[in-house]
Amino acid sequence: MTDATVLTAIEDAVRASGLVPVGGGGVVAVSGGADSTALLGALHALAPEWRLRLTVAHFDHRLRDGSARDAERVGELARSLGFPFRAAAGDVRARARARRETLEVAGRHLRYAFLEEAAGGEGADFIATGHTRDDQVETVLMRMLRGAGVRGLAGIPARRGAIVRPLLAVTHAQTRAYCAARALAYADDPSNVDRRFARNRIRHDVLPALRAAAPGAEEALLRLQEQAARALDVHRRTIAAFVPRALAREGAEGWILDARAIAPLDDVARYVLFADLIAERGGAHASRGVLERLIALSAPGARSGRVVGVPSGSVRREHDTLVFRPAGAAAWPAQERPAGAVALAVPGVTRAHGARFTVEVLERAALAALDWRSGESGGAFPGGVAYFAAERLAPPLRVRTRIRGDRMRSFGMRGHKKLSDILVDRKVPLRRREGALVVEDAREILWLVGVATSESGRVDEGCRRVLRVRVEAAQGPE
Numbered sequence: 001m002t003d004a005t006v007l008t009a010i011e012d013a014v015r016a017s018g019l020v021p022v023g024g025g026g027v028v029a030v031s032g033g034a035d036s037t038a039l040l041g042a043l044h045a046l047a048p049e050w051r052l053r054l055t056v057a058h059f060d061h062r063l064r065d066g067s068a069r070d071a072e073r074v075g076e077l078a079r080s081l082g083f084p085f086r087a088a089a090g091d092v093r094a095r096a097r098a099r100r101e102t103l104e105v106a107g108r109h110l111r112y113a114f115l116e117e118a119a120g121g122e123g124a125d126f127i128a129t130g131h132t133r134d135d136q137v138e139t140v141l142m143r144m145l146r147g148a149g150v151r152g153l154a155g156i157p158a159r160r161g162a163i164v165r166p167l168l169a170v171t172h173a174q175t176r177a178y179c180a181a182r183a184l185a186y187a188d189d190p191s192n193v194d195r196r197f198a199r200n201r202i203r204h205d206v207l208p209a210l211r212a213a214a215p216g217a218e219e220a221l222l223r224l225q226e227q228a229a230r231a232l233d234v235h236r237r238t239i240a241a242f243v244p245r246a247l248a249r250e251g252a253e254g255w256i257l258d259a260r261a262i263a264p265l266d267d268v269a270r271y272v273l274f275a276d277l278i279a280e281r282g283g284a285h286a287s288r289g290v291l292e293r294l295i296a297l298s299a300p301g302a303r304s305g306r307v308v309g310v311p312s313g314s315v316r317r318e319h320d321t322l323v324f325r326p327a328g329a330a331a332w333p334a335q336e337r338p339a340g341a342v343a344l345a346v347p348g349v350t351r352a353h354g355a356r357f358t359v360e361v362l363e364r365a366a367l368a369a370l371d372w373r374s375g376e377s378g379g380a381f382p383g384g385v386a387y388f389a390a391e392r393l394a395p396p397l398r399v400r401t402r403i404r405g406d407r408m409r410s411f412g413m414r415g416h417k418k419l420s421d422i423l424v425d426r427k428v429p430l431r432r433r434e435g436a437l438v439v440e441d442a443r444e445i446l447w448l449v450g451v452a453t454s455e456s457g458r459v460d461e462g463c464r465r466v467l468r469v470r471v472e473a474a475q476g477p478e
Contacts, residue, residue, distance in 0.1 A: 009178075010174060010178045013166065014166040015046070017167075019164035019165070024053070024124075025122060026053070026127065027054075027122060027126075028057065028083075031059075031074075032070040032074045034179050035131070037179050038175035038182075039167055039175075055124065056084070057086045058071050058086075059088055059089070060089035061092045070189075084122075090111075103197070129163060132175060133168060133170060135156060140153060145202075150232050153224060155229065232272065235272045236272065238265070238269055242265060246262050255281065257322040258416060259300075270294075270295045271292075282311065282324075285311065301443060312326060313325050313326040314327075318405055319406070319443070341400040344469075353399065353401065354473065358470040362466045385470050387459050388467045389463040389466060389467075390464075390467050391465065398440055399439050401437060406418070406420075409455045410452045410455065411452065411454065411455050436448060449471055
């Protein structure tokens with residue numbers, strides 16, 4: 001391949017990627033190796049035509065002696081090309097120890113945090129990194145060997161937020177040839193041959209053996225990656241229809257996911273949903289094991305109070321919601337036990353907590369004579385009567401006292417709300433709030449007795465059977 005062909009191939013690849021906006025400002029992440037140096041050279045060549053405003057950024061991981069010299073070389077290159085230069089260093093080993101991460105994971109977190117800070121400081125539109133076709137092949141193979149699902153096999157995305165990777169169609173051999181043709185100095189990182197790192201074992205041991213045993217294996221891996229990326233896009237479009245009504249903020253940094261709202265999603269879609277949420281909102285990557293535990297936590301009937309640790313914090317099941325709390329937040333309060341949870345006879349009469357509960361099962365023929373649609377919050381009448389669609393309930397029904405953190409989806413609402421807030425909104429006197437009773441099924445709270453009923457038990461024209469629950473003060477001993 002001639003020098004002219006090399007130059008055309010690299011610069012055309014950047015053009016064809018469509019990732020760099022004309023007239024945009026960007027931060028170019030340059031380690032000092034051939035790939036990122038070639039990217040910088042190509043963007044420099046295109047800058048006058050595309051009116052690009054570029055800043056060069058370098059992060060020193062401090063994982064080997066002499067790494068500071070890389071920053072000096074990259075700084076010299078940036079200045080020779082007429083670009084501003086930003087540099088930073090971080091203690092990757094200290095972070096890896098503190099957070100029990102691999103050096104690769106810890107380094108990636110610190111590096112991207114620096115790049116995002118640099119982009120913010122420069123008012124940049126994009127952050128460009130030098131990932132190549134070789135990196136894509138290695139990533140897909142490494143994730144496949146770890147048992148990754150569709151999200152992992154989709155490989156390195158060409159765009160993730162502000163981060164763009166214009167060289168994913170370019171090989172490492174081409175970037176080295178480009179640097180030679182442009183007289184761009186680069187240095188090979190000695191750590192790239194250190195077999196303590198999984199990627200290096202894949203690069204130097206597994207892939208050569210695979211090429212020898214199965215010619216065309218790299219192309220097959222890239223086809224797998226493309227198919228997985230298309231499937232992932234389908235899952236994300238499906239998920240996008242559920243997230244707006246399923247997700248809500250909780251305080252400054254936490255968030256709540258309505259488990260019932262995502263019930264139609266299959267396990268693969270939930271896997272993608274949780275992985276994306278933790279990556280985007282927590283800035284971390286969850287392992288397969290963590291994601292599988294979150295899928296189980298979101299399943300119907302999962303035990304309230306169960307907690308799953310995630311890289312960015314923890315998640316607790318609270319009735320039919322998952323509450324995500326960031327790392328460093330106050331510890332979860334001890335799970336309270338509801339006082340005197342008593343099963344309700346259906347049909348029948350049950351005495352509990354100083355009250356008498358009467359449950360009747362009404363067939364469709366009897367519904368015409370009832371005005372079950374006109375009551376406040378779907379039937380929490382002043383007289384203490386509520387109506388629920390029997391088909392939508394998960395037996396058994398129980399009555400208990402309210403506990404801290406209880407939530408429900410009030411009639412007519414999409415999201416969930418704390419019972420304490422509902423009581424305040426309904427102006428229930430303080431003296432009555434502490435003794436408030438709830439009726440629940442195996443999944444969630446159905447009735448904040450005498451105050452509000454749940455949207456989940458809504459009675460509509462399609463119901464075949466309805467439960468009518470009456471409550472009144474008990475007369476005589478319980």
